[in-house]
Amino acid sequence: MGMKVGLGMDVGLIGLGRMGRGMAASLVRAGHGVRVWNRSPGAADGLAGVTPVASAAEAFAGDAAITMLADDAALRGVIVEGGLLDGDRRPGLHLSMSTISVALAQDLAAIHARAGVPYIAAPVFGRPDVAEAGALNIVAAGDPEAIARAQPLLDAMGTRTWGFGPEPHRANAVKLAGNFMLIAAIEAMGEAAALAEGHGVTGADLLDLLTSTLFASPVYKNYGGLIAARRYEPPGFNLKLGAKDVGLVLSAAGAAGVPMPFASVLRDNLIEAIGHGDADKDLAALAEVARRRGRPA
Incomplete structure (x- = not known):
């Protein structure tokens, strides 16, 4: 280059x-x-x-x-x-x-x-x-x-x-499919970390293991690090934009007659995070939804 x-x-x-x-x-x-x-x-x-x-x-x-x-x-x-x-x-x-x-x-x-x-x-x-x-x-x-x-x-x-x-629109379909997988990965890490914490293991220790072994790929490592540290500011990509993208995923899925039940769950969880005041935090803050549900105030 x-x-x-x-x-x-x-x-x-x-x-x-x-x-x-x-x-x-x-x-x-x-x-x-x-x-x-x-x-x-x-x-x-x-x-x-x-x-x-x-x-x-x-x-x-x-x-x-x-x-x-x-x-x-x-x-x-x-x-x-x-x-x-x-x-x-x-x-x-x-x-x-x-x-x-x-x-x-x-x-x-x-x-x-x-x-x-x-x-x-x-x-x-x-x-x-x-x-x-x-x-x-x-x-x-x-x-x-x-x-x-x-x-x-x-x-x-x-x-x-x-x-x-x-x-041209095929490239946009690929981008939306990729963003769906990325947000689903954050949700999976958030739920897994909440499960570990429910049994006395820190989410950071769990994510360190998994993102160094089974899930040693950029999305898991980068977002896993943010989730482990609970470091959601400054945002690289904010949660509100992630919610917008999942809406686009569901619209594209509906137009093609493709049900995406996980995408519907992600949309609801992102809406919950926004309602909790996390709209302008990094997308990784989606992990806090599972944490709050497992540790109600």
Whole structure:
């Protein structure tokens, strides 16, 4: 992943949350020209090498535009309701990297096709520190020729691009399936830790054993460490966003006629955690639901 001197692309990036900032830094480091716009001003402060622009339309231009927004409403508001596809200066392609619903992904693919702007869904796996390091796993689907043109950008932001065919929404289905498994892992660790604690074993000792042996994988190790330490702030990915994602999982499952009973349980437990005041804590705080139930005040 060395510097791509002389091969830099002209890129607009819309959305400078913690993930977007890390992605912008990775693009700059790889030699691309990066214009940035965020709905709230000041988001580009302290971000070296980028060019802040005054409107979303100025960012939605050049060789490629990248969107990394919080949810369906934000993406629809900026791209569709904001009329960006009606403008004169449209980008060579649009890389949509947000975690959004399958239904919106299908709508956006059709809207972009009518506008003549290639649309690639490219959601990512990785927390903000992984984005900052340019080490994301990127799930891409869309027109193969457009993905090939976007590859230098994908290579700057990720260690690997995983292709899932020509229909963009398939990448979003993969992202939602992955997030479901991640949240289910947190729930499993929370329940297992509560069981151990009910018999005089600390959750930390149990999780140290299991995440070093049977479950020695990144999700279990990273989230297991947070659960063991009960360290839920600052959040890498907050619980409220996790609840949003499980809602998207259930919508996509319903549309495909696929029952997901575990996802329904996760949704209810996330709602309980939010009701308890944990919305802005790390997703790992879901483990506290099982702990509280097993140790009622």
